[in-house]
Amino acid sequence: MPISVWNTCLSTLVACLACAAASCSRPNNPIPVKPPSGKPVLQAVSKKDAEVHAGRPVPLTAQEALQFIQTNCSECHGPGKPLNAAFAIPSEEILLKDTAWLEGSALNQTVYQVLINKLNNASTSPSAMPPEFKSEAEEKKLGNMVSWFQDAFPGAVREAAVRFGDTAPFRSQIAVNLSYKCNQLISGWEFQNRFSLRALGRPADPTRASEGMILTEAEKAAPATAEVRRKVVEALLSTPELKTAFENVALTQLAKKIANAGAIVSKGKTAQPPVAEDVLQDLQSEFSELVKKYYEQKSYPELFLLNKVMVTAKTAPLYTSTKAGAIETCAAPTAGVKWAECTLSEQRANFFGTRGFLLSKPTSMLQNNNNYGRGGDTWQVLFGEVLMANTDGVAGDPKPIISCLNATQDRRWKIKDKGDLNSAKAAWGAISVPSYGKVCQGCHLNRHLAAASVIYRPFGFAGEIMVPNDMDGGTNGEPIKTYKDLNLIQLNRPANATGEDDRTHVTLADPASKRYEFISPKFFADLLREMDNKEITCIPDSRSPDDSSKAVKTNSLSKYVETLMYQNDAPNAAVRGSAAVRGLTRFLPSTFANSNQTNLEVISAVSSAFEAEGGKLLPMMKAYFQSETFACSGN
């Protein structure tokens, strides 16, 4: 049965077990295969191969690897197939042409992990794939396929290790393949001009000695080698004037891209604008101003965790409140100063609690998406992965829900046939969705949207902090007028009201009898009162999603974001939060090459800079600008 929740995602392959179990077509006469033994299946190797690939199966060739995918995966994930939405494999012609489609896929690290899980007979998420092989011969190629992946996509392998945990026994044997080659590098001078235009915002000026003399005439004319690229970037960024230009152009634009500045709006579906038009521009710049202030002091992950926000005279009042339960204090900058820093209240915690972030997705728990949009945006900022909204699909058998998620009272449903309580219902409560099936769990459990729906609960449509009294006025009072005026909740409307019907929002009042009730202001107020419980929700450890003992219990936005970024760090990691590099390696090409794709060279280069330079943003940006990818003709 299809489901209609805000965010069930495509980007997990857990759905694939559903394929095996239900609707996906099967081979007519599948050859039975034995359960994986847990050991890599080795092919005979030549002596030379054995020396090169000691201790692991011989890699397939690229063509063999692509054929392996075509043979074993396309039947479910190919064009028009049931699980194409979960992981889109292109047509056979494109698939077999070259590996570009896989290199550009944001899911390649997941593809690698499902193969590893199959090889290791692991039952952890993402589910081992493929559920069945076409033949025994195909099954025997699995180890060789994994070896090919390690050589061809070291960036994806690295990401998989960060995201899904140690992929032993392969991790120590990963041959970091930096053989990415651009077909044609631009010349040294073209590179200098490109870097200048994109990072400094204006062309290189050959008539200035400080710019025209960086490269020799020979270097200017020849292809931009790694040394030439390093020379240009270092020389230009060591000039104080140009460093300022870099901060004002490159750093600002990257931060605005990450913050989704263009999506920060003053008006939404409601008639009453939550924020005046004239403060918008300042909100669009609040994160970039913070980044400019702290990028040399803090690591990239720490920028998201700072409990600071930059404000202007126009935005400071947005962080000031005397409302009981939502007290905030923020002084405006002194006269003549544009920006000042405020400390965020405990509820706002960090970047994800700022007005700018919250207004880039104007929504709330009072609406049908129940904060899943904000949860999805959090995931995208940190990991660069765009979750798909409203994905219908094969549900499969759900995994057990960990106990801390069951604590919430949010069990809302939407009736398909308005007015008929017995008609089909779609889940959208914080518990209802993740308990529904594996497709739903892909995002709501494994990407923690169930927790996000609770974590973002105190924030209203415009990012204001809501308290229970806003909903029901407390024991004796009236609801605060703002919420009635905004019509964010349907207060006491008659059942036969025209337009949106109250009956589309019901809650399971009595699970035993399956009795439903319409939602009420008190229901929302009770959900807000749940926030007093410091362990109201949890984030399961991604390596053991079914084990409640490993879950991080919290109701804190700060703890939530920290856990997302840090939980997969190695115990001895020199710098924490390397998982966030995944997001950065998507935003860099997007901002500076106008590209919606990244590749293994960029991932490898930026990841290396992260570890070598304490996670600081500037060295990671330099690593990107010095990459062959950035210097490649046509980009």
Added chain:
Amino acid sequence: MRTWFERLAVMSFVISNAVACSAKSTLSSDLTVGASSSAKSAEAISGSKQLLDQKISKETKFKGVQGFLVKDSERLRNTINECLDAGLLSIKASMITAAAADAAAGRKVILGQTFSGALTSGKDIVEVLAADLYDPLLVARTDTSAGTLTLDYLGALATVADVVAWNCDFANPSARCNCGAPDGAKKILQRCIPSYSDAQIDNVAKVFASRCSGDLASKRAALASFLSSSTFAEAR
């Protein structure tokens, strides 16, 4: 006030540039017509538009994949400030309302009622037209931008070029925007489109300087022609 026909005439010039410059080797053809003085036949306009549409269609295929085809508004502003002079983007009252003498002589302003209340004296023309020039500050997290050459972009670029040319102090030989000054044209090209080789620039500089050597109107037309060309917009 500029009439619709005159705006179309400017567009035709831009269009011809865009088509001519789809191949970089035709750089010099960018400078063969003046921005404010060119007037082509309706057929020429139509034909050029068809070619431009084909070009746009071709470029659109690559939208969202990678690469900047044109300068976004911020890079356009910075480029003009750096390679010409600062302060050339400011709108003047004389661009909106003709002085009595000009009106009597039949001379029209470069910014007319087309923009109604959007243009006021003192505003930055790139800021006013940023929405048509790919404003990078309004790009959302998943968007790419500046990957397509559009008629909106070219139209806005022509307006920016007119404003810059109007503001340039051609009476001052040392002004960085003065293409009529000795050696000035070449330096402008070197600074504004540095990705071109010296040989290419030498060639075009002669044409540019020649166009920029007449009366004030010719100088303005020459500078505006260059700035509104796709060569300038696409230089990277």
